[in-house]
Amino acid sequence: MMPFNELVLASHNAGKLKELQAMLGDSVRVRSVAEFSLEEPEETGLSFIENAILKARNASRLSGLPALADDSGLAVDFLGGAPGIYSARYADGKGDAANNAKLLDVLKDVPDAERGAQFVCCLALVRHADDPLPIICEGLWHGRILHAAQGEHGFGYDPLFWVPERNCSSAELPASEKNQLSHRARAMALLKQRLGLA
Numbered sequence: 715m716m717p718f719n720e721l722v723l724a725s726h727n728a729g730k731l732k733e734l735q736a737m738l739g740d741s742v743r744v745r746s747v748a749e750f751s752l753e754e755p756e757e758t759g760l761s762f763i764e765n766a767i768l769k770a771r772n773a774s775r776l777s778g779l780p781a782l783a784d785d786s787g788l789a790v791d792f793l794g795g796a797p798g799i800y801s802a803r804y805a806d807g808k809g810d811a812a813n814n815a816k817l818l819d820v821l822k823d824v825p826d827a828e829r830g831a832q833f834v835c836c837l838a839l840v841r842h843a844d845d846p847l848p849i850i851c852e853g854l855w856h857g858r859i860l861h862a863a864q865g866e867h868g869f870g871y872d873p874l875f876w877v878p879e880r881n882c883s884s885a886e887l888p889a890s891e892k893n894q895l896s897h898r899a900r901a902m903a904l905l906k907q908r909l910g911l912a
């Protein structure tokens with residue numbers, strides 16, 4: 715059991731919410747921040763950590779509940795870690811398909827050996843909106859960027875992310891497998907350890 719019985723997930727991304735819920739299982743009753751507000755807080759931080767804390771505090775303030783936020787993104791080696799914390803806004807807010815198209819275009823002449831990338835996930839848990847000691851857990855997932863989209867599962871950049879340990883894209887993995895391997899899965903495993911659940 716979690717040290718509390720209700721938790722609000724501070725995300726407006728349906729793909730993330732599904733994965734986080736599956737990973738949390740029935741260890742805690744999960745609510746979504748959308749029950750309290752549809753307005754997304756501005757992600758003004760310069761790091762995944764700052765943005766995750768900012769989203770968690772916002773959701774906790776709105777709900778009066780402990781809150782778990784996920785700030786994540788794709789860091790491409792050839793681009794010096796871009797789009798990074800700006801992954802959701804890479805194509806100026808035009809959405810996943812536009813983000814993916816832009817990334818493919820920017821990397822169109824880059825050979826496989828230079829297409830290394832990491833998915834990054836930072837989870838932040840606050841017990842209340844002004845919690846002075848949020849719990850922060852990170853996870854990385856190493857792969858490389860494909861030359862064209864592959865696979866239908868997952869969300870976001872998954873169709874472009876080659877998973878060397880499975881020889882397929884992350885959008886070709888069934889949800890249950892992605893949820894054991896991914897950046898989010900690694901961060902969640904650490905969070906469960908920190909909470910004494912693992």
Ligand SMILES: O=P(O)(O)OP(=O)(O)OP(=O)(O)OC[C@H]1O[C@@H](n2cnc3c(O)ncnc32)[C@H](O)[C@@H]1O
Pocket residue numbers: 724725726727730754757769784785786787788801802803810813833868869870871872896898
């Ligand atoms: O901030 P919230 O409301 O949680 O939702 P968001 O989609 O804006 O989330 P982020 O600000 O953390 O941006 C994450 C970006 O990285 C992408 N991303 C994160 N995890 C991913 C995953 O597991 N598979 C594919 N893309 C992912 C996602 O599609 C977004 O473009």
Ligand SMILES: [Mg+2]
Pocket residue numbers: 757802
């Ligand atoms: Mg966001």
